[in-house]
Amino acid sequence: MADSEVDTRQREILVRVRDLTKRFDDLLVLDNISFNVYRHEFLCIVGPTGCGKTTFLNSLTRLYDITSGEILLDNEPVDLRKHNISYVFQEASAMPWLTVEDNIRFGLKIRKFSKDVADARVEDVIKLVNLQKFRNYYPAQLSIGMLQRVVIARAFATNPTLLLMDEPYGQLDIELRYMLEDELIAIWEKTRATVVFITHNIEEAVYLGQRILVLTNKPATIKREIVNDLPRPRNIADHKFVELRETVTQLIKWW
């Protein structure tokens, strides 16, 4: 069903998840999940709180071992040392002892980019998140919104094959969240990165996603895949937007 839709769009599969199952002892968290992530897409995954969204991401990155099934990235098993995957957590994860600039450079250094390339990348992304003036600040001197921008810049800097975001704006107030969401879309459009964005905030998912996977409550399975073609910039008051938001809300409500 999902596949046929994509075949008509002729899109290249980046991540192939087949029959993914994850158990913690007796607790079944992920039940036989299959789907694809397509290159350059912005995929949102929504589901009720505690349905196993984070478990799902952690399985994807191999921070957890999976119970059964397979996850292939570019047709290979995921290997963090080899594949360039970035992960943005909900908690601020900037290194407190590095300046804004050095935080953004962190992943580039780890992955041994040449200095010239690293310099250029840092300049690019620091502009994208509007932190040029704060490049020499330490995290303790920044607001929580700025910190999250540092982390997002760090994630984009290495030009990741896949960018995973786990409720990155969960702790921010609405105004700041709107601003960062727009910023994220702008960066995504510019870099053509592939983004998997996990949230329990339905409006956020409809605002950001090109495609939305709705998960059921635990054990999580995919309830429905929704293609979201609303033009950007999206207007949360637009009736089509509201309609789609309602559809997703109903799906989450009536499992």
Add this chain to the structure above:
Amino acid sequence: MGNKTVNLIGKNSMRIVLTLLPIIGFLILWQLAAMFTSIGNLMPGPIQVIESLFISFAKPLGPHTIQMHALYSLKRVMVGYGSAVVTGIIFGVSLGLSKMFRALFRPLFELIRPIPTVAWIPISILWFGVDEMSKYFIVFYGAFANVALSVYMGIQRVDPVLVGAAKMLGCSERQLTFKVVLPSCIPYIFSGMQVALSAGIMSVVVAEMINSYEGIGWNIHAGQQTANMTQVLTGMVALAIFGLLMAAILRQVERRMCAWNTRNT
């Protein structure tokens, strides 16, 4: 603008007043007690002590002027404390990073640690003689555990979110150690060094009081032997200034080397 400046000056002078008031009050009380009560029969007032301190810069107390005594003590602290900091960091890091090292040396460390510094003096003299080496050892012993424990704790308390983020950015185990774990325990190193400095100064005084012919601690001991309370108190005031200066210097070093951790004031 003008108002703000005035306000700032007002705030600053207020702080200075608040700082000085109890100190001056204490000195006045002490002076009055020395002048008008029986306490005066036992010990001098602050004016006499401060006078004696100034005189002792030119006229030797025992074998040396007070600044020479202070230099002797300083040298002992520097050698003993310096080596304690270096080895304490290495020991603490090893405890934190290596399960094998921890299993081997933690029990021994915990067994020796409760023995108070002063209890080591006879053995240290037996091992190292009455000269400088035994004093270095006493200062070293007093400071070492503070540094080691603080560093060990810092390594255990590394933020798991940062570790996760670094792994996602492709860090190997080795890179994780050098780029995340060690930098994140620098504040713990400094707090351990502060505590260890106090302990080190305490130890040097103890060592000098028991086994020495010079140093600030010797002054206190010599004063006691000759019932010269002015000399005892001169030594104590000199120690207060000595400790204050050392701690202030260390704080400045921390502010320079660990700017990211200095709280926004």
